[in-house]
Amino acid sequence: MSLPTTRKALIVSAADTSQFELVEREVPQPGPYELLVEVKAVSVNPVDTKVRAKRAGKVLGWDASGVVVARGSEVRRFREGDEVFYAGEITREGTNTSLHLVDERIAGRKPRKLDHLHAASIPLTALTAWEGLYEQLEAKRGGTLLVIGAAGGVGSLAVQMASRVTKMNVIGTASRDTTREWVKKMGAAHVVNHRENLPAQLAALGVKNVDAIFCCVGTDAHFEAMAEVIAPGGRIVSIVEPEQPLPMGKLFGKRASFAWEFMFSKSMHKTPDLVSQQAILDRVADLLDEGVLTSTLTVDAGVLEPAALAEAHRTVASGKMVGKLAFRL
Numbered sequence: 001m002s003l004p005t006t007r008k009a010l011i012v013s014a015a016d017t018s019q020f021e022l023v024e025r026e027v028p029q030p031g032p033y034e035l036l037v038e039v040k041a042v043s044v045n046p047v048d049t050k051v052r053a054k055r056a057g058k059v060l061g062w063d064a065s066g067v068v069v070a071r072g073s074e075v076r077r078f079r080e081g082d083e084v085f086y087a088g089e090i091t092r093e094g095t096n097t098s099l100h101l102v103d104e105r106i107a108g109r110k111p112r113k114l115d116h117l118h119a120a121s122i123p124l125t126a127l128t129a130w131e132g133l134y135e136q137l138e139a140k141r142g143g144t145l146l147v148i149g150a151a152g153g154v155g156s157l158a159v160q161m162a163s164r165v166t167k168m169n170v171i172g173t174a175s176r177d178t179t180r181e182w183v184k185k186m187g188a189a190h191v192v193n194h195r196e197n198l199p200a201q202l203a204a205l206g207v208k209n210v211d212a213i214f215c216c217v218g219t220d221a222h223f224e225a226m227a228e229v230i231a232p233g234g235r236i237v238s239i240v241e242p243e244q245p246l247p248m249g250k251l252f253g254k255r256a257s258f259a260w261e262f263m264f265s266k267s268m269h270k271t272p273d274l275v276s277q278q279a280i281l282d283r284v285a286d287l288l289d290e291g292v293l294t295s296t297l298t299v300d301a302g303v304l305e306p307a308a309l310a311e312a313h314r315t316v317a318s319g320k321m322v323g324k325l326a327f328r329l
């Protein structure tokens with residue numbers, strides 16, 4: 001198949017970094033371990049809105065679903081025509097482009113039961129939820145897990161994985177009727193409000209301590225409450241960088257541990273377990289195909305174009321997302 005010589009890309013406008021421009025760029029050649037993917041759909045994550053101001057002229061977007069159209073000499077796993085989904089690397093160009101390069105070690109097979117739009121809304125949040133739960137929290141069957149910010153992109157999948165895959169008793173947090181309902185739909189046994197006293201609400205449920213906590217929003221704001229409700233020997237993971245130094249000593253008496261999850265860490269540092277992200281995405285694809293996990297897409301944002309992408313950034317930055325938003329190309 002002959003490839004086009006140019007591709008479309010949406011870049012952050014230099015004149016106003018809250019806006020985007022459609023440009024044409026050369027089609028890059030895949031390196032030895034890379035796939036060139038014809039991107040069919042992408043999603044928007046909070047990270048896009050956080051890095052945007054410093055990336056004028058650059059392509060954002062770290063979630064894609066598409067079809068392999070060319071590959072490097074060392075690629076073994078995928079061939080032209082294969083459908084893949086992936087998040088990519090934060091240190092490289094993002095996925096808001098018609099043809100995109102990705103290291104095959106961080107791409108998984110696209111779930112067969114999901115179309116590209118639904119598939120594109122999965123990778124970044126699934127990698128975060130999976131690594132947070134199984135690599136950092138070492139989540140175990142039967143325990144109780146508190147998920148703070150449970151209706152967001154990551155929380156929605158963390159709740160599903162913990163309740164449906166690991167059969168944990170999951171308590172999620174949400175502050176509005178819509179998000180409360182969604183969190184229950186994702187599989188939480190109980191929902192408490194993160195804008196009210198968490199320990200008191202757990203006590204009212206008859207829960208004194210939780211075995212593990214997955215904090216998706218507001219590490220600083222929720223730290224004291226997390227320290228209070230974590231069980232002795234329990235584990236906490238957070239995916240959000242703190243704004244201030246955290247009072248870690250509060251966990252000492254319970255010998256509770258605290259870990260960070262950053263899904264771009266493996267690709268950023270080229271860790272030896274980089275390829276584990278391919279295995280995670282493949283496993284997630286299986287679970288989606290088996291119906292154990294379900295799509296978290298709530299907003300079909302239409303075709304990717306500059307004004308709609310700027311609008312989507314405003315929606316995602318509002319902090320009120322329920323599940324995920326995605327675009328088709």
Ligand SMILES: NC(=O)c1ccc[n+]([C@@H]2O[C@H](COP(=O)([O-])OP(=O)(O)OC[C@H]3O[C@@H](n4cnc5c(N)ncnc54)[C@H](OP(=O)(O)O)[C@@H]3O)[C@@H](O)[C@H]2O)c1
Binds near residue numbers: 128151
């Ligand atoms: N470390 C990583 O690898 C990684 C990966 C992905 C995301 N992240 C970061 O993690 C955060 C969450 O990402 P996401 O995609 O899940 O976000 P999201 O979809 O934007 O999360 C939205 C949800 O946050 C809830 N929320 C708002 N304020 C809250 C508060 N004060 N306390 C608890 N929950 C609150 C909202 O619930 P209500 O409307 O009910 O209040 C809403 O449903 C972002 O900061 C993102 O950049 C980090």
